Amino acid sequence: MQAGEPRNGKQVVMDQEEIMERNGASENMHKKAGEAGIIRLDAELGIVSLDETSGSLIGSPPESLLGRRIDGIVDLANLGKLMHNGISFSNQVIVAGDRRLACDYVPIVEDDRIVGGVLTVLGVLPKETDGSSDDLKELLRSAGAFMDLDYHGIIILDRNGTVVMVNQSFAEVLDATPQTMIGKHVHQAYHNSQPSRMPVVMETGKPEISSHYMNGKEVFASRYPLIKQGKVIGCVGKILFKDVREISLLANRLQSAREKKTPARAIAEKGSLFKYDIDSIVGQSAKIAELKETLLRVAPKNSNVLLRGESGTGKELCAHAIHAASTRRYAPFVKVNCAAIPDHLLESELFGYADGAFTGAKKGGQVGKFELADTGTIFLDEIGDMPLAMQAKLLRVLQERELVPLGSTVPKVVDVRVVAATNSNLEQLVSEGKFREDLYYRLNVVALTIPALKDRMEDIYIITKNFIDHFNAEFGLSVQGIDSEAWEVLKHHNWPGNIRELRNVLESAFNAVSGPLITKENLPIRLAQLCPHSTLPHEFAPGEDLESYIRQHLGKKNISDMMDDLERVILEKALEICNGNKLHAAQLLGISRPGLYKKLQKYPSLEKT
Numbered sequence: 001m002q003a004g005e006p007r008n009g010k011q012v013v014m015d016q017e018e019i020m021e022r023n024g025a026s027e028n029m030h031k032k033a034g035e036a037g038i039i040r041l042d043a044e045l046g047i048v049s050l051d052e053t054s055g056s057l058i059g060s061p062p063e064s065l066l067g068r069r070i071d072g073i074v075d076l077a078n079l080g081k082l083m084h085n086g087i088s089f090s091n092q093v094i095v096a097g098d099r100r101l102a103c104d105y106v107p108i109v110e111d112d113r114i115v116g117g118v119l120t121v122l123g124v125l126p127k128e129t130d131g132s133s134d135d136l137k138e139l140l141r142s143a144g145a146f147m148d149l150d151y152h153g154i155i156i157l158d159r160n161g162t163v164v165m166v167n168q169s170f171a172e173v174l175d176a177t178p179q180t181m182i183g184k185h186v187h188q189a190y191h192n193s194q195p196s197r198m199p200v201v202m203e204t205g206k207p208e209i210s211s212h213y214m215n216g217k218e219v220f221a222s223r224y225p226l227i228k229q230g231k232v233i234g235c236v237g238k239i240l241f242k243d244v245r246e247i248s249l250l251a252n253r254l255q256s257a258r259e260k261k262t263p264a265r266a267i268a269e270k271g272s273l274f275k276y277d278i279d280s281i282v283g284q285s286a287k288i289a290e291l292k293e294t295l296l297r298v299a300p301k302n303s304n305v306l307l308r309g310e311s312g313t314g315k316e317l318c319a320h321a322i323h324a325a326s327t328r329r330y331a332p333f334v335k336v337n338c339a340a341i342p343d344h345l346l347e348s349e350l351f352g353y354a355d356g357a358f359t360g361a362k363k364g365g366q367v368g369k370f371e372l373a374d375t376g377t378i379f380l381d382e383i384g385d386m387p388l389a390m391q392a393k394l395l396r397v398l399q400e401r402e403l404v405p406l407g408s409t410v411p412k413v414v415d416v417r418v419v420a421a422t423n424s425n426l427e428q429l430v431s432e433g434k435f436r437e438d439l440y441y442r443l444n445v446v447a448l449t450i451p452a453l454k455d456r457m458e459d460i461y462i463i464t465k466n467f468i469d470h471f472n473a474e475f476g477l478s479v480q481g482i483d484s485e486a487w488e489v490l491k492h493h494n495w496p497g498n499i500r501e502l503r504n505v506l507e508s509a510f511n512a513v514s515g516p517l518i519t520k521e522n523l524p525i526r527l528a529q530l531c532p533h534s535t536l537p538h539e540f541a542p543g544e545d546l547e548s549y550i551r552q553h554l555g556k557k558n559i560s561d562m563m564d565d566l567e568r569v570i571l572e573k574a575l576e577i578c579n580g581n582k583l584h585a586a587q588l589l590g591i592s593r594p595g596l597y598k599k600l601q602k603y604p605s606l607e608k609t
């Protein structure tokens with residue numbers, strides 16, 4: 001259909017009503033419009049129907065407008081492009097003759113195709129705004145198109161201090177709408193706020209950037225005088241940060257990334273602010289590609305995530321990646337290892353305590369991890385080891401989004417996304433009554449299983465290459481790779497400790513390597529022993545006869561080293577019997593969970609396996 005050609009209004013209107021209902025546009029638009037005029041357009045911006053109000057607001061009888069293109073009747077400036085591209089806007093200005101009209105626009109989409117749109121003419125803007133200079137009017141027309149799309153709040157004043165343009169984002173900070181602000185002097189348009197600095201900026205002609213209290217919030221804003229041929233014609237203000245705390249969070253992160261030499265420095269130089277992000281998950285297997293895709297899909301949502309997988313597979317790394325790909329990325333990421341904290345300290349660690357809550361408590365109390373993670377992400381590692389009493393308290397915080405610090409009666413509201421991880425069989429713990437079923441369902445909203453290294457052995461090459469690069473930088477070496485005999489050893493191992501074990505093996509090889517390639521001799525003895533033709537002297541290993549070990553090493557190793565060998569084997573065996581469950585292993589060994597963690601720190605290859 002050509003522009004200007006009359007249309008069969010009735011038929012098209014009925015179709016569009018139907019489409020609008022489906023798009024959810026109709027009801028909202030009418031409600032919002034009140035006394036406003038409604039103009040329905042087709043895909044080429046031709047007028048399909050319009051009401052009396054639109055005609056009188058535009059200043060022409062409706063029948064003289066029907067069938068014509070809207071951009072031939074009013075000056076849409078850049079808004080025309082948005083409408084053509086199916087982008088909605090609100091409270092933008094179009095010019096009809098000498099009238100400036102405030103308008104909203106919603107496209108109508110059917111089967112992913114833009115079939116038309118609804119332009120709501122909200123009203124004629126007050127005359128005083130027309131006191132702006134021609135230069136300012138021109139600027140406003142071209143500014144209109146981008147202002148509504150800008151995340152930052154933007155406001156424009158004319159030389160008299162009258163608001164001539166303001167976007168949704170800015171108005172939201174004041175709990176207002178652009179329509180209620182436009183036409184008012186800036187001092188009347190702001191409520192519950194510090195007086196605007198923009199009139200001052202127009203007086204001095206000097207831009208300013210500073211924090212400002214608006215509607216009870218401290219924002220960070222810039223203001224620039226608009227100068228044409230040496231004359232101030234208005235002022236533009238922009239809210240750069242809607243909460244000044246965002247700035248210090250960002251600055252702290254940048255600072256710590258700058259200070260650290262490796263690996264955060266390297267990551268920062270790559271252009272990322274985060275310790276780890278999705279690119280830190282190395283692997284080319286289909287399993288890892290699928291995992292990364294899922295991580296990126298769930299990251300922007302706010303749902304709790306449960307990461308499952310054997311120890312050392314990269315659950316913590318994935319938690320970091322989720323945080324870095326979420327909208328919470330500039331807020332804190334706080335990790336809590338539920339198994340490593342003694343039961344009686346866990347509550348105060350998570351929720352904090354008030355002044356004088358218990359004997360020995362710090363003066364002034366202490367902020368808990370949940371509060372530290374406010375607006376960010378809390379990573380609850382080893383959630384399966386959380387004591388039952390604590391599980392009930394955690395559930396309450398997840399449900400009510402508020403916590404009460406130990407010894408306090410005042411609840412605190414927290415906005416925290418929970419990513420939990422476990423290598424325990426939670427379903428079994430639930431059936432044994434050791435893990436609350438309701439908490440299980442709360443955490444299990446999105447469950448992701450990280451594959452074990454043995455199930456994606458094709459990744460071992462690229463992960464090894466990455467660790468070699470990493471350790472070359474850390475050790476100041478230039479190791480080229482791994483010789484074929486050493487590769488045989490790595491490939492025959494079944495990696496119960498997964499990537500963490502591979503990393504530890506390579507780190508220990510870097511301590512031993514003397515040439516360009518890592519050899520079998522540079523690998524830990526217990527690994528090299530797997531190779532059938534090993535000639536290396538062996539260490540005490542599980543299943544070995546204790547007496548023959550002692551005979552072989554007496555006089556070669558001191559007693560403390562031999563005790564360490566023995567301790568390592570005992571710990572390894574206990575963990576194996578308990579399927580890696582540290583709480584059970586600690587009970588079996590007759591020590592506390594934190595005590596077990598302390599011991600495991602002595603043996604890198606065992607730590608957390």
Ligand SMILES: Nc1ncnc2c1ncn2[C@@H]1O[C@H](COP(=O)(O)OP(=O)(O)OP(=O)(O)O)[C@@H](O)[C@H]1O
Nearest residue numbers: 280281282310311312313314315316317499500608
């Ligand atoms: N895909 C990967 N690419 C590179 N490094 C990885 C990968 N997965 C894990 N790592 C590294 O392996 C080590 C162990 O990872 P991580 O701590 O995330 O494992 P985990 O599953 O949380 O372990 P645990 O269950 O014992 O807490 C870390 O040094 C981590 O950076």
